Amino acid sequence: MRIAALDDEACQLEMIRHTMEGIGHECHGFQDGKTLLRELRRETYDLLVLDWSLPDMEGPAVVHWVREDLCSRIPILFVTNRREEADMVEGLTAGADDFMVKPIRVGELEARVRALLRRSYPAQHETELVFGAYHFYPHSRTLHVDGRPVELKHREYELALFLFQNLGRLLSREHLREAVWGLGAETPSRSLDTHISRLRTKLDLRPSNGFLLSAIYGLGYRLEAIEADAFQLPGTSTVGAVA
Numbered sequence: 001m002r003i004a005a006l007d008d009e010a011c012q013l014e015m016i017r018h019t020m021e022g023i024g025h026e027c028h029g030f031q032d033g034k035t036l037l038r039e040l041r042r043e044t045y046d047l048l049v050l051d052w053s054l055p056d057m058e059g060p061a062v063v064h065w066v067r068e069d070l071c072s073r074i075p076i077l078f079v080t081n082r083r084e085e086a087d088m089v090e091g092l093t094a095g096a097d098d099f100m101v102k103p104i105r106v107g108e109l110e111a112r113v114r115a116l117l118r119r120s121y122p123a124q125h126e127t128e129l130v131f132g133a134y135h136f137y138p139h140s141r142t143l144h145v146d147g148r149p150v151e152l153k154h155r156e157y158e159l160a161l162f163l164f165q166n167l168g169r170l171l172s173r174e175h176l177r178e179a180v181w182g183l184g185a186e187t188p189s190r191s192l193d194t195h196i197s198r199l200r201t202k203l204d205l206r207p208s209n210g211f212l213l214s215a216i217y218g219l220g221y222r223l224e225a226i227e228a229d230a231f232q233l234p235g236t237s238t239v240g241a242v243a
Helices: 010-022 033-040 059-068 085-094 106-120 154-165 173-181 191-202
Strands: 002-006 026-030 047-050 076-080 098-101 129-131 134-137 142-145 211-216 220-225
Touching (some): 033 059, 085 098, 098 106, 134 154, 154 173, 173 220
Parallel strands (some): 002 026, 047 076
Antiparallel strands (some): 211 220
């Protein structure tokens, strides 16, 4: 998973980052709210870990912006020195999903993050994932469409599974590259687009099959479940997916 952590104390930020990476996640650190907000306008993440008191803004203001301006349901965890009941109520009312008090206890942080991700992305933990005619079997890394196996290369499978697990979400190009190729991997600029094009063809991702894979200019890609009838007019053929 791709996590963004916001804390103005470098040592705290490093602890969070080290803990997240230790349980297999990629963690990007930020030390002021405005930098994080700029990043969220062009990048996507699976979880936010936020401090409350920041040099330029308060943590609840960040949460309000994410929920109202960004219109995102990304899970948010406060990790803060605030410890009064009123603080917890304010943070959760602002739109955060969980709240823990510093000093950071690594075991507690790991447990709360795992619980948030499990609740927010239940499809990540299934042994079989079914999306209409598309059946993924993560343990054997296989995919069947309409009961027939589809041969996919390693990264094609990883990309297909990640897109279906995040149906309806706009995923930035960097988010997709990190999820499939790994953090810091040297990836040719057109490699992602090539893999997307191959998947669209191999999996026949088009409205008549119930899914639309769209490129969002300057941002990334979104796979959506749609109703084929919405893309057809009487006497016309089905419109294909947008490149």
